[in-house]
Amino acid sequence: MSLLSRPVRAALIAGSMSLALVATGCGSSDPKAPAADGGDSASAECAPFAQFGKHEGKKVSIYSPIRDKEADLFQETWAPFEKCTGMKITYEGTGEFEAQIQVRTDGGNPPDLAFFPQPGLLERFAKAGKLKPAPAEVKKLTEQNWSADWAKYGTVDGTFYAAPLGASVKSFVWYSPKMFAEKGWTVPTTWDELMTLSNTIAGTGVKPWCAGIESGEATGWPATDWIEDILLRELGPEEYDNWVAHKLPFNDPKVVAAVDKVGSILKNDKFVNGGYGPVKSISSTAFQEGGVPITEGKCALHRQASFYANFWPEGTKVAEDGDVFAFYLPGNDPSKKPVLGAGEFVGAFADRPEVQAVQAYLATGDYANARMKLGTYVSANKGVDIANAQNPIDKLSIEMLQDPNTIFRFDGSDLMPAAVGAGTFWKGMTDWINGKDTKTVLDYIEASWPKS
Amino acid sequence: MTTVSSTVAAVRPGEESAAGRVRKRLTSRTASLAAIVIAVLWTTPTFGLFLSSLRPEDQIKSTGWWTFFSDPQITLENYQEVLFGTSSSSGQMASFLVNSLVITIPSVLFPLAFAAFAAYALAWVPFRGRNWVYIGIFALQVVPLQMSLVPLLSFFSEGVSVFGTQILPAWNLEGPARFAQVWFAHTCFALPLGVFLLHNFMSELPGELMEAARVDGATHGVVFRRLVLPLVAPALATFGIFQFLWVWNDLLVALIFAGGTADSAPMTVRLAQMAGTRGNEWQRLTAGAFVSLVIPLVVFLSMQRYFVRGLLAGSVKG
Numbered sequence: 160m161s162l163l164s165r166p167v168r169a170a171l172i173a174g175s176m177s178l179a180l181v182a183t184g185c186g187s188s189d190p191k192a193p194a195a196d197g198g199d200s201a202s203a204e205c206a207p208f209a210q211f212g213k214h215e216g217k218k219v220s221i222y223s224p225i226r227d228k229e230a231d232l233f234q235e236t237w238a239p240f241e242k243c244t245g246m247k248i249t250y251e252g253t254g255e256f257e258a259q260i261q262v263r264t265d266g267g268n269p270p271d272l273a274f275f276p277q278p279g280l281l282e283r284f285a286k287a288g289k290l291k292p293a294p295a296e297v298k299k300l301t302e303q304n305w306s307a308d309w310a311k312y313g314t315v316d317g318t319f320y321a322a323p324l325g326a327s328v329k330s331f332v333w334y335s336p337k338m339f340a341e342k343g344w345t346v347p348t349t350w351d352e353l354m355t356l357s358n359t360i361a362g363t364g365v366k367p368w369c370a371g372i373e374s375g376e377a378t379g380w381p382a383t384d385w386i387e388d389i390l391l392r393e394l395g396p397e398e399y400d401n402w403v404a405h406k407l408p409f410n411d412p413k414v415v416a417a418v419d420k421v422g423s424i425l426k427n428d429k430f431v432n433g434g435y436g437p438v439k440s441i442s443s444t445a446f447q448e449g450g451v452p453i454t455e456g457k458c459a460l461h462r463q464a465s466f467y468a469n470f471w472p473e474g475t476k477v478a479e480d481g482d483v484f485a486f487y488l489p490g491n492d493p494s495k496k497p498v499l500g501a502g503e504f505v506g507a508f509a510d511r512p513e514v515q516a517v518q519a520y521l522a523t524g525d526y527a528n529a530r531m532k533l534g535t536y537v538s539a540n541k542g543v544d545i546a547n548a549q550n551p552i553d554k555l556s557i558e559m560l561q562d563p564n565t566i567f568r569f570d571g572s573d574l575m576p577a578a579v580g581a582g583t584f585w586k587g588m589t590d591w592i593n594g595k596d597t598k599t600v601l602d603y604i605e606a607s608w609p610k611s
Numbered sequence: 612m613t614t615v616s617s618t619v620a621a622v623r624p625g626e627e628s629a630a631g632r633v634r635k636r637l638t639s640r641t642a643s644l645a646a647i648v649i650a651v652l653w654t655t656p657t658f659g660l661f662l663s664s665l666r667p668e669d670q671i672k673s674t675g676w677w678t679f680f681s682d683p684q685i686t687l688e689n690y691q692e693v694l695f696g697t698s699s700s701s702g703q704m705a706s707f708l709v710n711s712l713v714i715t716i717p718s719v720l721f722p723l724a725f726a727a728f729a730a731y732a733l734a735w736v737p738f739r740g741r742n743w744v745y746i747g748i749f750a751l752q753v754v755p756l757q758m759s760l761v762p763l764l765s766f767f768s769e770g771v772s773v774f775g776t777q778i779l780p781a782w783n784l785e786g787p788a789r790f791a792q793v794w795f796a797h798t799c800f801a802l803p804l805g806v807f808l809l810h811n812f813m814s815e816l817p818g819e820l821m822e823a824a825r826v827d828g829a830t831h832g833v834v835f836r837r838l839v840l841p842l843v844a845p846a847l848a849t850f851g852i853f854q855f856l857w858v859w860n861d862l863l864v865a866l867i868f869a870g871g872t873a874d875s876a877p878m879t880v881r882l883a884q885m886a887g888t889r890g891n892e893w894q895r896l897t898a899g900a901f902v903s904l905v906i907p908l909v910v911f912l913s914m915q916r917y918f919v920r921g922l923l924a925g926s927v928k929g
Contacts, residue, residue, distance in 0.1 A: 227887040251871040266764025
């Protein structure tokens with residue numbers, strides 16, 4: 160710091176000059192704000208928000224990795240809330256969330272609220288003492304509206320920090336209902352049926368599966384989802400949790416067996432890669448394009464999360480009787496339905512009353528329903544009315560999430576230390592697709608687990 | 612190009628032989644051919660990007676730009692969406708363009724002014740420890756920008772306190788006022804190089820000139836304004852262009868100090884957000900990249916004359 164002091168001081172003049180300029184420029188626009196609202200005619204409209212109190216002129220900032228269209232819909236959703244409580248919510252979406260949130264927190268400039276897509280990241284901030292525990296109201300709402308599985312991911316060392324927000328379901332296999340009807344194939348309900356179906360399809364000369372794991376510097380993540388999905392089915396939820404927490408080694412024989420099970424599809428030249436070529440083409444195909452051959456009849460099955468609905472070429476009808484739809488990736492036992500998924504958690508860096516009001520509002524069923532009415536959205540909130548789902552795939556996802564028999568588990572790579580979950584696991588899986596054997600790859604990932 | 616080099620040759624006949632040999636070697640046919648090949652190779656990606664930006668979305672996503680020649684389809688829809696779309700999901704580039712200008716212009720002028728003053732003082736105002744100050748500033752160039760991001764951010768948001776005593780208050784800026792932070796940051800980061808560059812130019816000026824002016828009764832202010840500034844104009848232009856391009860293309864500093872909201876973020880931040888949460892709207896990037904490219908291109912082309920002169924001035928004086 161001392162090195163910097165001289166130019167900093169020199170440049171301070173510049174700063175203060177501009178500061179003065181800006182301050183005068185700003186003054187004129189401010190006084191308008193309070194006068195704008197305040198009509199009592201809208202009181203009926205505001206009745207549902209009365210419980211959140213009045214926070215006239217207060218500001219709450221939200222920082223999030225969600226941007227673009229979805230960000231617009233967020234803002235549209237809470238506009239009535241803002242109007243009725245009198246506060247202003249500043250929303251900022253960024254593609255560099257993971258790095259930026261750290262810089263801003265270290266620099267003493269954290270947002271009031273952040274939507275964490277990884278519980279692992281949330282945990283790090285909670286342990287560093289940066290996050291504020293959730294207020295009692297939010298805790299109550301979460302217990303009411305979400306299953307214990309979900310609440311657990313917002314809890315660190317016994318303290319509840321963050322309520323869940325949106326969700327996505329990853330345990331889906333996309334297929335073409337039209338193609339299935341034409342050929343007389345049926346949706347499988349067990350793993351064995353799935354393999355029989357794959358063989359049947361392969362017999363007709365079409366490669367049954369297609370996949371793509373290329374995603375820039377995150378290449379490999381779709382393959383990690385595959386592995387997690389199968390591990391969850393093979394080992395059961397308790398062992399899955401142990402694996403995520405590294406109580407079960409990454410190269411344990413049970414894990415090797417599960418990965419080989421995935422390999423029976425992804426590394427089988429008879430089964431992949433429909434529309435693209437041999438096994439190795441998986442690693443060079445963009446994940447966005449991975450399932451597209453289904454629409455061209457060159458491939459029949461593609462395992463990808465619910466959000467893949469956005470990636471189909473324009474004009475593709477996503478419905479039970481349409482061009483494409485998805486079924487649950489079956490396990491060995493059809494009576495058990497573990498679901499792999501992901502979602503965001505609302506962590507708070509401030510505990511001002513208006514910030515807590517926003518936290519509480521986002522945890523309500525009213526919010527989730529209002530958001531769903533505007534466009535595609537999935538939440539595991541139990542208060543969600545399934546009739547508000549905007550498309551069949553959202554409906555299916557919500558049905559799965561709300562089913563009391565569903566065992567929900569979070570995407571494991573988002574819970575592991577970043578060096579593994581966003582590093583060697585991705586890279587290892589890419590090598591695996593490119594021809595390395597299972598044991599070597601798992602040994603490599605095991606060795607990379609940070610020791611502490 | 613030719614006029615500049617011929618004047619240089621005329622002014623310095625002593626160096627004719629060496630410079631002439633180099634020039635002869637560089638004006639042969641093979642050299643021209645190589646230059647053309649390099650220029651074409653260099654421009655091809657940009658050209659492809661430009662063609663892509665004019666193609667319809669489904670074409671961009673399914674085929675390469677070269678298919679344009681067999682199946683030409685042109686649309687301005689990408690530009691329309693990127694520039695004037697009203698929802699935050701489409702571009703809104705027009706308003707971010709203004710932000711970019713508001714950030715860039717002061718971020719070029721402030722360091723230019725301060726560096727010129729400082730360089731003059733260090734070169735021509737005799738005071739004790741002058742060389743140590745200069746070495747200190749020069750040494751600051753080794754501090755990587757990334758290292759100072761967090762301290763600078765906490766300087767803005769928490770102020771400076773030593774042993775619990777607040778020395779400088781926090782700035783606590785919000786909304787458009789955060790431009791000040793970005794100006795401040797860019798000025799800080801530009802000064803060491805700026806001072807170093809301009810100091811080298813100014814110290815090369817003949818001392819007799821200053822002495823003559825002093826004898827005629829000129830103060831430092833007059834010498835600086837009437838003598839030094841016109842003489843180092845090419846250097847100022849060079850540093851100005853460098854700084855302009857750097858600030859215009861900067862994402863990191865803007866992301867941290869300006870934030871990502873529409874009232875203060877520049878175009879680079881917007882470009883980074885525009886592809887959508889899962890990168891599925893990347894067709895917008897082609898048009899977006901071109902919009903952000905236009906202004907630096909205009910600046911560079913209109914000031915290119917100074918640029919070349921500035922670089923040459925440094926090389927022959929060395």
